[in-house]
Amino acid sequence: MKVLKFGGTSVGSSKNISNVISILENYGKNDAVICVVSAVGGITDKLLLAGKQAQDKDRAFLDTFEGIKERHFNIIKELNPSNNDSILSYVEENLEALKSLLEGIYLINELSPKTSDKLVSFGELLSSFIIAETMKNRGLSADRKNSQELVITNSNFTKAEVDYSITNQNIRDYFKSAKQNITILPGFISKSRIGEITTLGRGGSDFTAAIVAAALHVEQLEIWTDVSGMFTTNPKLVKQAYPIDKISYQEAMELSHFGAKVLYPPTVQPVLSLDIPIHIKNTLEPDAVGTVISNEYIKSSSPVKGISNISNIALLTLEGTGMVGIPGFSKRLFETLSQEKINVIMITQASSEHSICLGIDDKEAGNAKAAIDVAFENEIALGKIEPIIIETGLSIIALVGDNMKNHQGISGKMFSSLGRNNINIRAIAQGASEKNITAVIDEKDVKKALNTLHEQFFETKTKQLNVFITGVGNVGERLVEQIKQQKKYLKDNLKINLRVAGLSNSRTMIFDESGLDLKDWKTQLANGEKASLQGFFENTKALNLRNSIFVDVTANKDIADLYAQYLRESIAIVACNKIACSSDYNNYKELKRLSLKYNAPFLFETNVGAGLPVIDTLSNLIASGDKVNSIQAVLSGSLNYVFNNFNDSTKFYDVVKQAGAEGYTEPDPRIDLSGVDVARKILILARESGIEMNLEDIENTSFLSESGLKSDTVDDFYETLISDEAHYQSLYASAKANNCQLKYVAKFDNGKASVSLQEIPEGHPFYNLEGSDNIVMFYTERYPKQPMIIKGAGAGADVTASGLFADIIRLGND
Structure with a gap:
């Protein structure tokens, strides 16, 4: 003999009831089956609402009653398109009794616990009758037995206590002589010793099923619901949650106490004391394994269930x-x-x-x-x-x-x-x-x-990173494409599940807490909401995703000014924007402090050398106890590109324009050519070496013409490059005459820093620096004569994007 219980959702519609009947028919082929059912989903709440409305002298109780009536009639007609007269007649008779009860509550303006129990009992009485009669109409050996004739309690209404000696004997006597294969029992409802209608309280249908299972000493109690067992956590909030195959009573009770709604522990006490396992199954997916709850010791690879x-x-x-x-x-x-x-x-x-x-x-x-x-x-x-x-x-x-x-x-x-x-x-x-x-x-x-x-x-050491990228121009676009290309590799080999949850350019922004589909991100972004720097932060904060990373792929001061807000929300920052780290020293230190306080990493490797590991190498030197004595570097890939391609047969204007087209300069080339960008970089290296310094402390000797320095707009600046060609040709001529190469050099020595255009003689490490390459030479206490040298491509969208990507991956490996 098997005992199955089906909850309100399982019998909440004609389709679901048909599923229940199919399950019972299959079980009934080989064994006698007892099926405990709840009221149709939502009906108990409707009954209580109608009672409250009647008590409050609100005639809306009649509308609520009509809704209850219509719901049951529709289910009957859908389950039994023909031959439904007897079912409709019985249900209508009971509904009239319900209506009379509600009108009585309305008249006396009172809803006592005793009356409340009588009121809600209609739900289970109606659902059990409809299911049993439908099964008979379909030729199955089924009958309904009113649980009120079996389960006897005291008169503690709304949560009656069971008299097990009488109840157990009633159940055994009835099923000893029952002839039908399938018996339908209404759950939740009972009667007192003096014949008053009572109910078993919260989880009452589970309780009824447990009482019956214990009385008959069945091998297993099955509780059928709308989920495939007890999950590792709430699957509505955690997509990776999965059903637990086996779990102990104690673990199930702990999980239920703390919110898992599949089981209400007090109701299963009768089977617990007899070591009868409980199997949680899904009515909508009957073939799913579900969860078995028992006293059996269950060995598990994870100590957390x-x-x-x-x-x-x-x-x-x-x-x-x-x-x-x-x-x-x-x-x-x-x-x-x-x-x-x-x-x-x-x-x-x-x-x-x-x-x-x-x-x-x-x-x-x-x-x-x-x-x-x-x-x-x-x-x-x-x-x-x-x-x-x-x-x-x-x-x-x-x-x-x-x-x-x-x-x-x-x-x-x-x-x-x-x-x-x-x-x-x-x-x-x-x-x-x-x-x-x-x-x-x-x-x-x-x-x-x-x-x-x-x-x-519970997950196989896969760490989910949620990335929010602002600035999807040249570099940002390459970063998104690199993420898209490497997503599977990261998950398979590094156990990093990298999702882009937000994107923004200067016009629009988009968000998706499940991760944007990067196949058509440009189209999505074009149709996004209006962009706002503060709005991007507020959306990132509101999504409140774990391991959130804000990626700044701009040169925007207003965005850099928001870094503190991100860090205070424990949102990590990865930035190629140099403004924050080259801002006032106190602000730089405050960002470092916030990063530590809120455990939010602040990575800016691409501030210096694009994708080259310059800052990371310096940080490792300092952390290991080394001390920087001096730094010599060519830190501008754009300026190196310009002077490597400028000669007496080219025009300075054309070379600068080409550098911009290749993505080596900022949209405003004055940032690069004025030396400010290089000054920021050497400032960042000095600060990372432990020196307190501000941008104005750096000596910046500009090579630009006077009119170029005074230009108000980008267009005006380009005009000066044309008109002042002779000035730039003279710089080249001087270097050529001295058999030197022009390089824009940054220096840090004895606490002082400078940037300037210099003529580099043949044989110097900077002399043969090609294309847009950067080079950094660290002279330290451990490297006093032969410096540690880092050299490679220091500009370009792809290498800068890869540097940002490397910082993101570094966060995934922490």
Whole structure:
């Protein structure tokens, strides 16, 4: 004999009921089947609403009643297109009784617990009758037995206590003589010893099924619902969540206590005591494996079995020096809450006894505060304790697993992964059995927290990075294309799941928390919402995704001014924009401080040398205890390109224009040609070497003509390049006469820095520097005579994009 229970969603429509019937028909071929059913999905709530409306003298109860009637009639007609008269007649008769009951409530203006039980019992009575009669019409050996004739309780209405001696005997006697293959039982409903209609409270249909299964000592209880078992976490919030094949009773109860709604633990106590396994199955996917809950020891590769959460939590804190060493405070506190029928979900107490924190449903926070303040009125008046502190808008998250106690570092992994994602923990509790670790966090962080913890404990070491890129011009476009090209490689080989969640140019911006489809990102961006620097930040912050990275591919000061906001939200920054790191020294240090404080990496390798590992190499030298004595460098790929291609047979204007077309200069070439860009780079290297310095401290000897320096616009500047050709030719002629090459050189020595155009003689390491290459020579205490040299392409969209990409990957490997 098998016992199956189908919940409200499983019998919520004619289509779903047909699925249930098919499942029962298949089971009934080989064995006798008992099927416990809930009311049609949503009907219990409608019944309670109608009762409340009637009690409140609101004639809308009639409209609610008509909706209930129409719902049942439609299901009957869809299930039984013909031969439905007898079903409709019975249901209509019962609905008239329901209507009379509602009118009575309306007249006396009262809805007692006793009447409420009678009211909601109609749901299960109707659904069970409809299902049983439909099965008969389809030629199946089925019948309905009213559970009120089997399950006997006391008169504690809305949550009656079962008299097991009578109930168990009733169930055994009935099924000993039952002839039908399939028996349909309404769940949830019962009767008292004196014949009054009662109900079994929350999870009542599960309870009915458990009572029957225990009374008959069946091998297994099956609970059919709309999900394929208990999941590792909430699949609506975590796409990677998956069903748990096997789980212990204790683990299932812990997960259920902390929000997993598949099972209500108190209702399965009858089968728990008899070691009868519970199998959670999916009505909509009957072939899915589901979850088996039992007392059997289950060996698992992961000590954590699941992650659960409860939303809408209020945290109450009772604290004061007058509590320390004084017995009785906890007793009075819990008695006060008990008298108000307020359920305590979580408890934690400081070892100093200075404070006690309680987690409760936030709907009860007001009543709890009022009651506690009254109970401790005298102590509050004397200053021994503070008035109760209430924090709302919180949620509880919990790691659950029987084997957690045998594994070190679980809590460390939990809290460090949450901390890396700026998820603040308000309170922590851990049971003595070590089956769960519980934390209270802000409600807005729940989705991020569940995804973060699921990635940490259940996914195959794959780290998800969520990238938000602003500036998708020349370099930004190449970066997006590189990400698109390498996405599969990163996931397969580096275990990094890299998603672009936001894109922006100067006109439009787009976002997708699941990751943008990069196949047609340009079209999506063209149709995006109007771009806004602050709006891009607010959207990034609001999505609140784990491992978020803001990538700045601009030279925009206003964007650099927003870095602090991103870091304060624990959003990492990867930037080729040099403005922030070359801004006022105090701002540079503040960004570094915020990066450490909020555990938000701030990477800017491409500030110097594009894709060359200049800053990373310098950082490693400093971290290992070396000290920089001096730096000599050619740091502008654009200027190197210009002077490598300029000679007495070319025009300076044409070479600069070509450099811009090749992507070597900024849209405003004055940034490069004025030397400001190189000055920023040597400033950044000096600062990364540990020197306090500002941009104005750098000596910048410009090679531009006087009219070029004074030009107001880009167009005006280009005009000066034409008119002042002789000036630039004279620079080339001087270098040629001295058998030298023109290179724009940056120097740092003895705490001073300079940038200038220099004539480099043959034999010097800079002399043969080709194309747009950069070179940096570090003279340090360990490299005093032969410098450490880094050389390679220092400009261009592809190499700059690859440098940004490398920084992003570095974050994925942290």
